[in-house]
Amino acid sequence: MIRILSLSTLFPSPERPTFGKFVANQMAGVASRGDVEVTMVNPIGIPPWPLSLRRRYSKLRHTPAETTLEGMRILHPQFTTIPKIGGDGNPGRIAEAIMPLARRLHAEQPFDIVDAQFFFPDGPAAARIAADLGVPLTIKARGSDIHYWGGRPRALEQMLGAARQADRLLAVSCALRSDMARLGMAKDKIAVHYTGLDRSRFKVMDxxxxxxxxxxxxxxxxxxxxxxxxxxxxxxxxxxxxxxxxxxxxxxxxxxxxxxxxxxxxxxxxxxxxxxxxxxxxxxxxxxxxxxxxxxxxxxxxxxxxxxxxxxxxxxxxxxxxxxxxxxxxxxxxxxxxxxxxxxxxxxxxxxxxxxxxxxxxxxxxxxxxxxNVARFCWETNAAEIVEIWRALAHREGALPAD
CATH class of the missing domain: 3.40.50.2000 (Glycogen Phosphorylase B;)
Structure with a gap:
């Protein structure tokens, strides 16, 4: 059994049930295998008062501290965000909010991998947590996290630092892998990890x-x-x-x-x-x-x-x-x-x-x-590919016995 602590700022919650649904689909596919225990951390950004009184934030403030979804434990710690002008500083504030929780959970039962589902702000925040816990780090890039945040010098500096620390990087397409390399990330460290598909739901109807x-x-x-x-x-x-x-x-x-x-x-x-x-x-x-x-x-x-x-x-x-x-x-x-x-x-x-x-x-x-044309896409394949990456890292670090 591999134990994964996965960080995703986009993830469903009772207040936002469809927010980041594709990430939930991926991780539910992983959890359903039975050989991986997934703990999801979904940080919820709340601005300081009085901005926190705005309707969108007042609703988010009531997100439960913990929920479950598809057999996964979902934790929703809150962190302070500064709308419009504070995005570059979010990784540090997220890491500060999560660190005590991550340390406690790791002490109770150690994690094998810390994982980030987006490169920014998730990646640099996850990098700090992985370094503190002393476990391998994986970071996935999905598009705007590279194309938008990679154009902001302060954000890019944090992303490149996290990329150097990471044991494995993932990209949702070959094109994105090349874009990451152009930013200065090691191309030989980046695996292409295509999305999945719920074939029971998305299929041809006349x-x-x-x-x-x-x-x-x-x-x-x-x-x-x-x-x-x-x-x-x-x-x-x-x-x-x-x-x-x-x-x-x-x-x-x-x-x-x-x-x-x-x-x-x-x-x-x-x-x-x-x-x-x-x-x-x-x-x-x-x-x-x-x-x-x-x-x-x-x-x-x-x-x-x-x-x-x-x-x-x-x-x-x-x-x-x-x-x-x-x-x-x-x-x-x-x-x-x-x-x-x-x-x-x-x-x-x-x-x-x-x-x-x-x-x-x-x-x-x-x-x-x-x-x-999309016959090759399914969540089962998607899950198998990422679990293979995690298992190789866990074996390398000695967390799991060799086969």
Whole structure:
């Protein structure tokens, strides 16, 4: 049995049940094997008073100190965060908040590995804890933690220090591995660890049947006239929903369903109205994981012109449901869209996005053929790969007997 202390600032809690769900899926796959005991630490950032009284933080303040999920013990210690200006200092504040807890748990029953699920702020915080406990360290990079924080000198300095200390680094795509090396991380230390997929949930459903189902759900009521474009994700600028709306005037028969919530919703609604396409754009709000596979199966195209990604879970989930992608050449895009049957790589520009969507609609690929492109992805494989890395480190450190 390997004992893992894993740190993730993005992780579900009772107040944010879908926050970092993909991390929970990965770690639940690990825990379900029976040969790894996972203790998750999900630090909750709360700003000083009076900012802590704001609605988003007042809710988070009531997060229980401990919960369970899929057989895992989840600890939710709180740390002080400074919104907008204090991000570079979060690793130190997280480590300070967690250290007494980590020491106590390690004294009760030693951990074999300290793990970080994101490179920033998780990585440098986990590095301090691993050094204090005297155990190996692994850190995973997922995209924005490298592309955004790697552009901030103070954050990058902490990331590079953690990378030097780490026994193994992981990246969600080959492209991200190269980006990490360009920042100065040792490439031979970085393993590519692709995302997984819940195959019991995300699978092909006949498009016509899926459309009938999503149009009948009262809280969605998705329009079913003409080709359906689906754009999922938080409604924030870097996700690029605006670009898909701007492509819509060139796609006269198509309708666009935007799945997600966020600060840009009103601006996006106003922009659709300005362009005269508001009657063909539907804002679905939050779409649950129970309904998302049906929505993807109903789609002719899933378009996600994000500014940055590592290798997005939603790419894999959409394709598993038979929906071809239109995405930019970011992160691991070319590792997923490897042929025209998987979709198109398009520049983040409305005309290019519209052209790519038109090409797909003119020669709509078979749903099963689209899904075949992601046949290699599953959470069982994902779990087996990371456990193999951890077990090798634990054997090397003498925590486990040799086979």
């Amino acid at each position: 498009r016509a049947a899926a459309r009938a189902l999503v149009s009948a759900i009262p809280e969605l009521g998705v329009w079913t006239r003409g080709p359906l474009i689906v754009t999922p994700g938080s409604l924030i600028q870097i996700k690029g929903q605006r670009l898909v709306i701007e492509a819509l005037p060139e796609l006269e028969e198509a309708t666009l369903a935007i799945a997600g919530t966020g600060e840009d919703e009103q601006a996006l609604r106003a922009h659709a109205k300005e362009l005269g396409v508001a009657d063909r754009v539907q804002f679905l709000g939050h779409v649950s994981h129970d309904v998302l596979p049906q929505l993807f199966s109903a789609a002719n195209v899933v378009a996600l012109p994000s500014e940055r990604e590592g290798l997005a879970n939603v790419w894999i989930e959409a394709m598993a449901c038979g929906a071809p992608l239109v995405i930019p050449d970011i992160g691991g895009a070319v590792e997923v869209v490897t042929n025209p049957g998987a979709g198109r790589i398009a520049v983040r520009e409305p005309h290019a996005i519209a052209s790519a969507i038109r090409e797909i609609l003119k020669n709509q690929p078979d749903q099963d053929a689209v899904a075949q």
